Amino acid sequence: MKNQLNIKVTNVKPIDFVKFLVEKEIYYTNYKYINNEIFIKIDYKNYKKIRKFCGKKNIKIINFHGLIKLKKDFYKEYIFLLSFIFSILLIYFLSNITFNIKIITGNKKLSDKLYMELEEYGIKKYSFVKSYDEINKIKEKILNNNSDSLEWIEITKEGTKYIINITERVKNAEKGIINSRNLVSSKDALILKIISRNGMPVKSVNDYVKKGEIIISGNIVRGEEIVGTTYADADVYGEVWYTSVVDVPFYYKEYTPTGKEINHYYLDFPSFKLTLLGYYKNNNVISEKEILIDKPYLFFKLIKEKKRVYEYKEYKVNEEEALKEAIKRATKSIEVLLKDDEYIIDKKVLKNTVFSSKISVEVFFRVYENIVDYENIENTLENNIEG
Amino acid sequence: MHLNLKSFISDPLFKITITSKYIHIYNYGKITQINENLISILTNEKKINIYGSSLVINKLDKNELLITGSFIKVDL
Numbered sequence: 001m002k003n004q005l006n007i008k009v010t011n012v013k014p015i016d017f018v019k020f021l022v023e024k025e026i027y028y029t030n031y032k033y034i035n036n037e038i039f040i041k042i043d044y045k046n047y048k049k050i051r052k053f054c055g056k057k058n059i060k061i062i063n064f065h066g067l068i069k070l071k072k073d074f075y076k077e078y079i080f081l082l083s084f085i086f087s088i089l090l091i092y093f094l095s096n097i098t099f100n101i102k103i104i105t106g107n108k109k110l111s112d113k114l115y116m117e118l119e120e121y122g123i124k125k126y127s128f129v130k131s132y133d134e135i136n137k138i139k140e141k142i143l144n145n146n147s148d149s150l151e152w153i154e155i156t157k158e159g160t161k162y163i164i165n166i167t168e169r170v171k172n173a174e175k176g177i178i179n180s181r182n183l184v185s186s187k188d189a190l191i192l193k194i195i196s197r198n199g200m201p202v203k204s205v206n207d208y209v210k211k212g213e214i215i216i217s218g219n220i221v222r223g224e225e226i227v228g229t230t231y232a233d234a235d236v237y238g239e240v241w242y243t244s245v246v247d248v249p250f251y252y253k254e255y256t257p258t259g260k261e262i263n264h265y266y267l268d269f270p271s272f273k274l275t276l277l278g279y280y281k282n283n284n285v286i287s288e289k290e291i292l293i294d295k296p297y298l299f300f301k302l303i304k305e306k307k308r309v310y311e312y313k314e315y316k317v318n319e320e321e322a323l324k325e326a327i328k329r330a331t332k333s334i335e336v337l338l339k340d341d342e343y344i345i346d347k348k349v350l351k352n353t354v355f356s357s358k359i360s361v362e363v364f365f366r367v368y369e370n371i372v373d374y375e376n377i378e379n380t381l382e383n384n385i386e387g
Numbered sequence: 388m389h390l391n392l393k394s395f396i397s398d399p400l401f402k403i404t405i406t407s408k409y410i411h412i413y414n415y416g417k418i419t420q421i422n423e424n425l426i427s428i429l430t431n432e433k434k435i436n437i438y439g440s441s442l443v444i445n446k447l448d449k450n451e452l453l454i455t456g457s458f459i460k461v462d463l
Contacts, residue, residue, distance in 0.1 A: 014443065015421070015422055015423055018447075019421050021447060022418045022421055025449075026447075027447050027448045027449060028446070029445075029447075030445075030446075031444065031445045031446065
């Protein structure tokens with residue numbers, strides 16, 4: 001690109017000016033003579049010679065061409081250009097800084113561990129982003145270090161944020177239980193209902209089963225040969241039997257909590273107590289004590305006494321009422337063990353012994369209950385081998 | 388082919404193109420005289436005189452000249 005100038009020359013005769021240019025072999029183009037002014041395009045290197053000939057006052061640069069133009073434009077706009085270049089560099093710099101790291105998992109323990117590990121490999125807040133190859137190496141290292149807990153990891157950069165997606169590894173032991181298991185009875189029972197989803201039923205409704213006996217087998221049998229295993233899955237309900245012995249005195253107190261709590265703070269001296277706060281004197285309380293200050297150089301202890309206030313009713317019952325109360329208490333003791341889909345089928349008093357101050361009642365219950373339990377087939381086989 | 392290409396890129400022959408508005412000269416030797424009414428040019432073989440009024444060399448290069456103005460006569 002040639003460095004050239006458009007100049008304007010005044011107060012010089014055109015013919016003299018052209019003669020000078022010819023003599024000096026100063027090459028030019030675009031000669032124009034308008035209103036006693038000469039307009040001409042010359043090479044930048046000849047400008048000084050022309051200026052010397054015409055005089056400084058009579059020559060004026062109108063325009064630049066070539067690299068000199070770029071140079072002049074740069075000097076003219078250098079603040080803007082430098083600001084622009086600096087802004088671009090700043091944006092580039094900031095876009096290469098990590099401002100946030102997010103691990104997508106519900107497992108807080110694993111997430112904390114990964115944060116620490118990522119920090120160790122340089123993926124942390126306010127650090128430079130890593131290249132594609134570095135990220136791949138870090139992923140590989142993390143997977144190797146956590147081969148027991150991680151199945152897969154993906155580190156993606158979204159703007160200035162790293163998003164880490166992980167898939168946790170399902171432990172082999174758990175997988176094994178799910179993959180091959182027998183459904184066994186959790187209690188001695190009479191089977192009342194089977195809703196089978198997977199596996200081979202060994203027992204049917206109205207069969208009696210002992211605790212641990214297989215109801216649905218996970219073994220896949222063809223002929224007399226076990227050709228494979230699966231996971232037995234079913235809902236099995238049975239009749240289970242309980243006996244409950246309850247003693248009810250003819251005279252008894254029944255306590256019900258009021259929800260009221262009093263904190264009693266006091267200094268415990270060897271011979272007396274000095275209440276500081278919350279004194280409450282009542283027989284209907286259950287207290288818990290906590291020593292707040294106990295130092296060998298102090299001759300007292302600071303104690304906090306938490307008092308829960310109860311209301312109580314006194315009951316005097318006859319033999320018949322005591323029996324009803326005993327059955328009620330026995331039923332309640334069974335009911336607390338049952339789930340929503342379980343219930344007492346029947347109950348019967350087996351034994352009723354009357355003493356002078358109390359009655360002792362033994363109640364028999366028939367209960368409709370879920371009797372599902374599972375047994376790992378591998379364990380069964382091992383046990384069989386050991387046996 | 389090499390010679391053809393060389394002559395195409397840098398043709399050493401003298402050339403003059405005359406139109407009513409301009410005279411274009413290629414590969415001239417030297418400008419010997421210049422004023423508003425006469426421009427004399429020396430080539431290797433001969434002298435060329437361009438007569439006219441308000442004659443101006445509009446483009447001046449090592450090999451090339453472009454003369455404008457009102458032409459009366461060109462002596463070749």
